[in-house]
Amino acid sequence: MRVEQIAVFLENKSGRLAEITSILAENNINIRALSVADTADFGILRLIVDKVDEAEKALKGKGFTVGKTTVIAVEVPDRTGGLAAVLDCIQKIGLNVEYMYAFVNKTGENAVLIFRFDDMTRAIDSLQEHGFTILESSQVYNL
Amino acid sequence: MWDTNEQMAADDLARLQLDRLQTMVGRVATHVPFYRNKFKEDKFDVASLAALDDIRRLPFTSKQDLRNNYPYGMFAVPLRDVVRIHSSSGTTGMATVVGYTQNDIDTWSNLIARILTAAGVSTHDVIQIAFGYGLFTGGFGLHYGAEKLGASVIPISSGNTRRQIQIMQDFKTTALVCTPSYALKIADVMMDQGINPNGLSLKFGLFGAEPWSEKMRQEISERLGILATDNYGLSEVMGPGVAGECQHCNGLHVNEDHFFMEILDPATLEPVDPGQVGELVITTLTKEAFPVVRYRTRDLTRLLPEPCPCGRTFRRIERITGRTDDMLIIKGVNVFPTQIESILFDIEGTQPHYNLIIEREHNEDKVTVLIEVVESIFFDEMKKQRTMVDHIKKRLASELGVGVHVKLVEERSLERFNGKGARVIDKREL
Numbered sequence: 001m002r003v004e005q006i007a008v009f010l011e012n013k014s015g016r017l018a019e020i021t022s023i024l025a026e027n028n029i030n031i032r033a034l035s036v037a038d039t040a041d042f043g044i045l046r047l048i049v050d051k052v053d054e055a056e057k058a059l060k061g062k063g064f065t066v067g068k069t070t071v072i073a074v075e076v077p078d079r080t081g082g083l084a085a086v087l088d089c090i091q092k093i094g095l096n097v098e099y100m101y102a103f104v105n106k107t108g109e110n111a112v113l114i115f116r117f118d119d120m121t122r123a124i125d126s127l128q129e130h131g132f133t134i135l136e137s138s139q140v141y142n143l
Numbered sequence: 144m145w146d147t148n149e150q151m152a153a154d155d156l157a158r159l160q161l162d163r164l165q166t167m168v169g170r171v172a173t174h175v176p177f178y179r180n181k182f183k184e185d186k187f188d189v190a191s192l193a194a195l196d197d198i199r200r201l202p203f204t205s206k207q208d209l210r211n212n213y214p215y216g217m218f219a220v221p222l223r224d225v226v227r228i229h230s231s232s233g234t235t236g237m238a239t240v241v242g243y244t245q246n247d248i249d250t251w252s253n254l255i256a257r258i259l260t261a262a263g264v265s266t267h268d269v270i271q272i273a274f275g276y277g278l279f280t281g282g283f284g285l286h287y288g289a290e291k292l293g294a295s296v297i298p299i300s301s302g303n304t305r306r307q308i309q310i311m312q313d314f315k316t317t318a319l320v321c322t323p324s325y326a327l328k329i330a331d332v333m334m335d336q337g338i339n340p341n342g343l344s345l346k347f348g349l350f351g352a353e354p355w356s357e358k359m360r361q362e363i364s365e366r367l368g369i370l371a372t373d374n375y376g377l378s379e380v381m382g383p384g385v386a387g388e389c390q391h392c393n394g395l396h397v398n399e400d401h402f403f404m405e406i407l408d409p410a411t412l413e414p415v416d417p418g419q420v421g422e423l424v425i426t427t428l429t430k431e432a433f434p435v436v437r438y439r440t441r442d443l444t445r446l447l448p449e450p451c452p453c454g455r456t457f458r459r460i461e462r463i464t465g466r467t468d469d470m471l472i473i474k475g476v477n478v479f480p481t482q483i484e485s486i487l488f489d490i491e492g493t494q495p496h497y498n499l500i501i502e503r504e505h506n507e508d509k510v511t512v513l514i515e516v517v518e519s520i521f522f523d524e525m526k527k528q529r530t531m532v533d534h535i536k537k538r539l540a541s542e543l544g545v546g547v548h549v550k551l552v553e554e555r556s557l558e559r560f561n562g563k564g565a566r567v568i569d570k571r572e573l
């Protein structure tokens with residue numbers, strides 16, 4: 001149920017993001033989803049890739065600071081109200097979202113929402129109870 | 144405990160110190176022209192020395208003063224009474240020469256026996272002294288003290304690491320004396336040779352003669368499986384044996400019955416508040432051949448005022464945290480880069496890489512600490528990451544006494560410096 005995500009520290013210098021994507025490409029690692037959170041001073045890049053350990057090793061080898069965390073991926077139909085339904089439910093249950101980002105899968109039928117909650121176990125249980133589809137990690141890596 | 148003085152009550156110690164100080168000052172006024180002239184210049188009357196606090200009216204002695212009186216100018220006895228001569232290396236200029244009477248050697252041996260005992264060594268131990276024997280005070284200082292204690296001494300001196308290890312195995316060495324960096328070298332060579340330190344008889348390691356860190360202590364203790372203690376001394380004052388740690392490894396007990404210590408602000412030369420970092424200034428109380436008055440060691444430390452569970456009443460100082468030469472004055476506050484280093488080490492759990500940038504904006508000093516981010520301080524959540532930056536900022540500000548800006552930078556993005564004054568970029572144009 002849990003998907004591994006890697007986070008990379010970025011100083012806000014131009015070209016660093018491109019550098020990271022090319023390191024991953026050189027190592028035949030595919031990026032499934034990506035988000036950047038930044039402040040005036042620094043940024044945190046979050047990545048979901050098909051080969052987590054290889055990606056971590058490759059980036060560390062090039063001197064990047066890399067952290068690994070788990071997130072969950074919720075699949076919703078890519079139509080009006082899909083996202084709203086999930087967020088609505090989360091609010092009602094009273095789950096704390098640390099961050100989230102979204103992407104659309106290749107077929108374009110479904111959107112995948114990546115969530116980090118403060119209480120991951122409770123989040124998984126309650127979202128499933130409410131009938132939402134939580135993807136297995138293998139499904140996400142191979143999207 | 145080696146002797147009863149180590150448990151002296153504070154009053155008794157103060158009386159003894161004053162008594163010894165008066166005698167010593169009287170002797171240098173008579174026998175050392177350098178001090179006689181200084182006292183005259185300062186209009187200091189030896190008879191007016193009535194309380195320990197009066198020491199603050201005495202002049203300081205610097206390394207340069209000793210150099211200016213090379214070789215024998217600072218001796219307080221004729222050479223016929225001197226039984227030993229040592230010299231400090233002249234790496235930063237001319238060497239200095241120090242002498243010892245037989246009484247001085249006896250005192251020195253006793254003080255070394257004290258610190259060995261405090262560190263756990265006893266008459267049953269086999270002690271390998273891997274300090275250089277020669278003009279350097281380390282080898283002979285430890286040697287005579289270990290004999291006095293009654294331990295079995297292996298005077299192997301420094302160098303030839305494989306042979307050190309061979310002897311350690313064959314002679315069943317239980318205590319090792321050397322510099323902390325050499326202890327790590329020994330551990331490295333053992334690893335290369337496939338020797339398991341747990342198969343040796345080693346129990347204790349007494350380290351000194353160079354600055355080291357708590358992290359190095361942990362590493363030495365773990366890799367060699369020993370209790371690693373710190374000891375301190377400098378040849379201008381005596382050599383090793385000025386201060387040493389007991390088995391609680393919580394700072395060095397100063398042998399206050401023989402050395403009067405002051406911890407002063409290196410800029411104003413006024414005493415710092417108890418517990419604050421300052422320059423260690425030492426006055427010898429019993430040295431006959433080479434007494435020094437308020438010798439400026441340039442070593443930075445702070446007093447650890449809490450009593451030690453071991454029962455020794457001599458006050459403790461923290462391991463030497465740096466040199467006064469590295470001190471910066473920011474917004475009128477003395478800041479030592481080593482303080483920053485130890486705070487960051489504490490937070491990160493690893494050797495920090497940082498730069499300290501000082502600028503002057505609108506006539507005010509602005510300090511920015513650039514810190515290379517490592518995994519232990521990096522988070523995927525922005526909220527936690529910001530909290531960490533704030534936490535670092537607050538700790539630095541509260542312990543340094545000046546507000547700082549903190550900026551995280553990528554790993555390996557800061558230039559690596561070696562040596563003194565490292566990692567400080569002072570852009571102020573004064």
Ligand SMILES: [Zn+2]
Nearest residue numbers: 389451453455
């Ligand atoms: Zn103690």
